[in-house]
Amino acid sequence: MYVFEHIAAALYLAAGVGAVLGLVLPAPGALVGARWGLALGAAAQTAAFATLHRLDPAPSLTDLAQVTAIITWLGVIFALLLQSRIKLPGFMPPLAFLAFLAAFGATLSSSNTSATTEIVGGLPHAHILLASAGLAALGLAGLAGCFFLLEHRRLKSRRSPMRKITLPSLEALDRVNRVALTLGFLLLTLGVLTGALWLEARAGQLYSGSLHETWTVVAWMIYLGLVAMRFAGRQSARQAAASAVAGFAFLLFAVVGVGLVS
């Protein structure tokens, strides 16, 4: 039933193992293989999402496991696109393993899905896709921010890197952060707007005051502030990296955590 999901999960896992081996040994061939593994995994997952409606029962796109799978799938695609322009060797292992867990988790979860939110029409699909893409891009910005803080700390300590995995340069990480933050904010904005329009179509109002909506709007406003500071040049790269990490943590809580807590 979930053939494509399983294929995607297997490819992501192989890509993760290949990427770790490629960085640790180091073996450039394994890194190239890992990149192909990620690309093929993303292709398999595209096929999985395209054929999701044929499953019986069809899993809901609002199901947490499905959303996580969509976010990591888009994250992988963004990362691969970025990698064609910027050298990002250290990105592959965490991304591949996250994508594997999400893809595999989606197969387990969707087989247990019973009650689902009805998703009909273009608006809900657009909302889910845009919001997920926004989360994926902002997640990448957060990951780049994490790596930046690690590298910044090491360079400030004036120590030779003892670990075997070499991370991208500070400048590359900052560039990923900037690009992903801009793209992510744009997509998140569109996601919030389509969400509001979906709500209006369903309930006749743009804002219902639910916890999820409130926290998401707050997160969006925080990101608006971060983007403004970033482009005004008021932050150092380290502050921007720390903001990206904190911002993504807040966004995750707003979108996922609030729903789980409440």
Place this chain on the structure above:
Amino acid sequence: MKVLLVGMNHRTAPVEVRERFAVAEIGTVLRKLVDRPEIGEAVMLSTCNRVEIMVTAENSDAARHALFDFFVRDLSTGELPAPARVREMMYWREGREAIEHFFRVASAIDSMVIGEPQILGQVKDAYRAAVDAGVCGPVLSRLCQRGFATAKRVKNETGISQRPVSVARVAVDLAKQIFESLESKTALLIGAGEMIEAALVALDDHGLGTRRVVNRTQANAMALADRFGGTAHGLDELDALLPETDMVLSCVGGEGPILTRERIEAALGRRRNRPLFLIDIGVPRNIHPDVHELDSAFLYDLDDLQEVAAANVQQRHRESERAERIVDEERANFEGWLVALQAVPTIRDLRDRADTIRLAEVSRFAGRMRLDEGQQETLEQLTRSIVNKIMHAPISQLRDETDREAGLARLEEARSLFALDSETGADSDSDVSSDSDSGSNSGSNSGSISNSDSAEEGDPT
């Protein structure tokens, strides 16, 4: 045939002695060496840290004397210490040790700076010189090729040459950890001395974009800028240049720091907090240490760079243990190939021997049994098949033995068991024929040793 190696290096001989053996025309020297009857093939490596000659020879003792004699008489120029003293400075490797030593040298495990990249190029040059001189045969050719492959594996599979160990290269490596590429970057060089020049050469190797030289004496700044395609400026232009600078390299004399925290902070503000990498190799320091506290400024002084270099040296030493394992694997593979190569004449002799016996027996029986052409062909095929099947196992074992010592011992055994070195090989063939003859015909037999054997074998019949 054995692989032998003799030489001296930075650990065994001082430079005053090593320089006496520096050779410009390696080809001529090698041709002279292989003219000696004790020497088969030869390759010579001559670098500033080592002089080594690797040869193949049948008799290692004779080759050893020939090589030492060659080293002292034909290779040296100028005055040398006493021969006994020179001999003490030389090392001698034979067989397995020679192969291993060569692989270690090619992989830069034996270098003064472990993992240095130059040695592989020098070994390749040595091989090319030997090939051009026509003194590098199949064994050393294969050994050199495997040496290059081993070096490649060591480079790719270990971190032995990953981290730089010279101050200039450490600075470049750090710059690459901060910046994506140096091609679009601007370096500001404060000073025009040797240290600045060394750092500039290293940065240039990595495609540094723009160079600006600042110095108290503008003429020196202009001279350096001209050499490296940069622009020269006076110290009074520093504040104007800093905001457009990505990297500062400073090494000028004088009291107190030239670049203070305030100056750098102002420059960073105008750079919109883009990172600034500062290398201070001046003594006393030219950049105030507080600058490092600024978020976007990364300041490394000479001690910091040397500390990183020392840590990298230790890292390379740790990685060399993994490299040794690769060398060991490759050495075993090469030894296997060498044994297989040395097994070729024995295998050929063995086949010839078996075939001679087969043909003799076939012709004898074919004559007696008055076989027609078709039957003769069948008999031919049958006997060939039997011989091939019988010989398959011993030949495979001779060919596939990978341990050199065991392989050579096995070859000796085979030659002895099948009497391959016996001058009466042809006679014994007829002996064997007679034996089988006697076995089947209970008739006459001839010969001595094999007769008695066959008599015993024939007794039961």
